[in-house]
Amino acid sequence: MGGWGEFIAAGLLFLASHAIPSMPQLKSGFVRVLGRRGWTLSFALLSTVLFFWLIFAAGRAPYVELWPQTAWARWLVNIAMPVAILLGSFGVAAPNPFAFEGRAMGFDPSRPGIAGLTRQPLLWAILIWSGAHLIANGDLAHVILFGGSGLFTLMGMRMIEARKRRLRGAEEWRRLVAHTGLVPGTALISGRWRPRGLPAALRLAIALAIWAALYHLHPVVIGVSPRP
Known part of the structure; x- marks a missing residue:
């Protein structure tokens, strides 16, 4: 996958991941499984990975x-x-x-x-x-x-x-x-x-x-x- 398709996919996944904290039931489920510290570290890692993917995808998009x-x-x-x-x-x-x-x-x-x-x-x-x-x-x-x-x-x-x-x-x-x-x-x-x-x-x-x-x-x- 490349071009605009990759850039759009990366952007949508990044936005979707940041909707999780605004969903109390979904967030509490992750906290129950991972613990509060585990949830914080996991979310930070996921956000970082998706954000770097978005940056790289922007560089590969058509100029x-x-x-x-x-x-x-x-x-x-x-x-x-x-x-x-x-x-x-x-x-x-x-x-x-x-x-x-x-x-x-x-x-x-x-x-x-x-x-x-x-x-x-x-x-x-x-x-x-x-x-x-x-x-x-x-x-x-x-x-x-x-x-x-x-x-x-x-x-x-x-x-x-x-x-x-x-x-x-x-x-x-x-x-x-x-x-x-x-x-x-x-x-x-x-x-x-x-x-x-x-x-x-x-x-x-x-x-x-x-x-x-x-x-x-x-x-x-x-x-x-x-x-x-």
Whole structure:
């Protein structure tokens, strides 16, 4: 299977897999069989595999140019990616009860950490990644891939925020988010949050390693050099 057929199949399976968490009975069945940790790891692995398949399928789809690639757009990707990687590295497993990649334990509303910059760091990382790549890749398959990914991320952000607010209740939600922001930097600009202490050296090192790996492996894995 190849061409548009593979791309459509990969996209449909990716979307179908992400419908599972919104089906309580189906999800609870998986949790019963796999355990909560097993379900989380299995879903993360499935999502990753399907997402990479979707990326590769987009590269194999027929090339239909909507706008040409430009040097400045490739520079934009190279500037945006370190920002996205930093957000993801500081967001995963950080004390942050608002995001699916965070953990509730250890969160202090008066010192919210990464949630002070944004309550959804990983989703913003994905949005920055997809937005920058959308501008740089003007063929139809990649416009669908990156545009759809960005739209999917925005919808997911809205759904997560609404669900967390509903579960916490209005008063508790206001207390928890007092020194945080959804859009990156809004709490900093408004003065509701100030970073305290030095950035975690381990997370910075992880971000640097991920960026270096992605930059150097991009031509091998994706088949396209990220250099402008």
